[in-house]
Structures are given as structure tokens and as C-alpha cells.
Amino acid sequence: MVATVENVKRREFLKLASVVAPMIAAPSVWARTVRPEVAFTFDDPKVDGGAGLSGQQINERMLSVLAKHKLKAVLFVCGKRVDSDAGKSLVAEWDRAGHGIGNHSYSHLYFNASGESGDSKVTLADFEADALKVEPLIRHYKHFVRLYRYPFFKEGDTVGKRDGMRSFLQQHGYRIGRATIDASDWAINSRLEAHAKTSPGADFTAYGDYFLQHIWERAQFYDSLAQRVLGHPVRHTVLLHHGALNALFLNRLIGMFVEKGWKPIDAQRAYADPVYDLQPKILPAGEGLIWALAKESGKFEKELRYPGEDDVYENPKMDALKL
Secondary structure, three states: OOOOHHHHHHHHHHHHHHHHHHHHHOHHHHHHOOOOEEEEEEEOOOOOOEOOEOHHHHHHHHHHHHHHOOOOOEEEEOHHHHOOHHHHHHHHHHHHOOOEEEEOOOOOOOOOOOOOOOOOOOOHHHHHHHHHHOHHHHOOOOOEEEEEOOHHHEOOOOHHHHHHHHHHHHHOOOEEOOOOEOOOHHHHHHHHHHHHHHOOOOOOHHHHHHHHHHHHHHHHHHHHHHHHHHOOOOEEEEEEEOOHHHHHHHHHHHHHHHHOOOEEOOHHHHHOOHHHHOOOOOOOOEOOHHHHHHHHHOOOOOOOOOOOOOHHHHHHHHHHOOO
């Protein structure tokens, strides 16, 4: 048969359709072929040392690892922990290295405290004032970014507090510095530092092994949840803390993600994902972003615990491992 223009076009169309159709029919399968992306963010820089390391050594090690992997993070600064010459010098090192400097409040207040459980009541006015109190310490840095991370990931226990603070942040040019992968590295760090005090010079490898396992479990859970809630991948941000644990094992952690097929990216690239502009309407408000979106959907109640992450989940596991 002589090939006509119409026959050629028809064959080209059928060839193209055979490629495109599976993509349309099975988006979840297609999504899994995308290499997951993850950025690293760190809360609560402080001058205190731990596990045999000085505060300066902790800082230098963490910055060295990020430089080795050519990654830029965001450091969320809690003012009361760095309101000293040494603290300001520590934060300045992150700024000089090109990392974002974000706002994590001054006093690290628990915004969901209503006074009913014996906690001191934290009003919206209190919380707003505390968010601004840290600005004189950080706004002059070259890489200051208007990202605000709520202490404890708690965004208010009433509609008034939740929406009032969101409006306040918007008025002051802030986006919310949420993370998609919440975790409890701080709890592991506390155990490590306590062990170091009673056993100077001890081998901390087991703490590092548990740390990597914990983060990998949470990363898989929240990545799967994101795909099911949103129907597409997101650029992940993982919540970590400035401390001895990450000074000792951050290099292994980043290497683990690479080995597992994930792509480490700069935090600013992650925060360019539109998912970070979503405002889940749940109460109490907060937790990790993917957790909150899943909660808002009402479809994942059997999978969601409250709080999303805490030491109460990790302590029994560490007890069993004698960590």
C-alpha cells in the first residue's frame, strides 16, 4: 500500500497516543517514577554544646556537611537561644555560608496553650508580639527570609488564634515555614546527650543508626501520604534541629537519602512549591503540612495520630534498644 499523508499522520498519532494514554490512565504509577526531592531545615540554633562537642564545633560540622553536599538550608532562629554575642556570631556563620535565616519566634511559646490544662494562656497578642521580638536579631542578615516557623508546630487552638496569626503574618510579609516531613530528632538528641554525660567517650553509632531509621520511616510515610492526599509529588522539607546529633550524623543522613534515590535540594527551591501556600483549616491547627492536609480531607483518620510526631512514640523504641 502506498503511504499517503493521511496514513503517515494516523500512524504518528497512534504512536503518540500509545505513549500518552498510560500517563493519563495511571497518574499514580507515573508519579512514582519521579525522583523525590528533599530539603533540610534546622530549628533552634544555640551556643550550648553536647556529646563532647562545643557549640562552635557543632556549628562548624553542620555547615561543613552542607557545604560538602552543596546544599543551602534554612535556619529557623529562636531569639532567646542566640541573644548574645556568641549566638549572633553563630547565626552570622550560616548567613555568610548563604543559608536562609528564618523566624522561629523569640520565646518559643506554646500557642495552643489555653490555660485549661495548667499551662499559661498564650493569647494572639502575646504570640504576635513574640514573633516580632526576634526580628532585630535576624532581619539585618543578607539571607534573612520572611518564613515564620511556629514553635512546636502549633498554629492555634481556636479559629480566632489560627486565622488571626495567619493574617498577622501575611500583613508582615511572612509565609509559614512549614515542613512536610516532621520528625523527633530532638528526642534522639536528648538521649544521646544524656548518655554522653554518663559515659564520656562512648560510641554513638547506635544513636545514628536509629536516627537514620526514624527519619527514613517518617519520610516514606509522609511521601506516601502526600501522593494520596494531593495526587502528585511535593518538594519535601524535613524538620531537624541544630545539635550534636546532626553534627555527628547529618552527612550519613544526606547520604542515605541519595542512596534511597531521593534528590537533596536547596530549601528555597522546596519552598517555591505552591503546596506551602496551602492553609489547612483544622483545629487544633498545626503539625506537619502533609499531616494537616490529610487531617483536613477527613479520609485518613485511621493513619493519623496526634500529635503527629513526639517523643512518646520514640521513647519506647529507644528503651527497647537501650538507647
